Amino acid sequence: MNNFDKISIQEISKKDMLLIIEALEYTGLRTNIREYIDLRNNMVQELSNLAETSEEEFLAYLNKSVQ
Secondary structure, eight states: OOOSSSSOOTOOHHHHHHHHHHHHHHHHHOOOOHHHHHHHHHHHHHHHHHHTOOOHHHHHHHHHHOO
């Protein structure tokens, strides 16, 4: 297996990305494990920075795209 430091998000669908974000939030809230919430927040922050938009606008875009 090839070693890699980062994973490309180009191949992840909008629906799957939203599912991952929601799953991290759900799990963090239900288990009170802060790392899940932190990971979710970091992902949303990085993705919204890449999209050059606010986190709220990015999440709204994902929600709108999957409906």
